[in-house]
Amino acid sequence: MWEEKLKIYAQLIDKCLRFERKGKTIPYISANGYMFSLFNILLR
Numbered sequence: 001m002w003e004e005k006l007k008i009y010a011q012l013i014d015k016c017l018r019f020e021r022k023g024k025t026i027p028y029i030s031a032n033g034y035m036f037s038l039f040n041i042l043l044r
Contacts, residue, residue: 009039 006027013019013029020030029037 006039 009027010021013021018031022028022030022035027039028035
């Protein structure tokens with residue numbers, strides 16, 4: 001389930017070139033140096 005949600009999260013990030021995925025254990029999106037989206041591990 002976690003992997004499926006992570007794939008959807010990655011697909012959303014790929015749609016906008018300004019977004020950059022960061023974080024190995026807790027993935028988040030960064031744009032213009034600011035973190036604005038977090039994929040929390042507690043959602044497992």
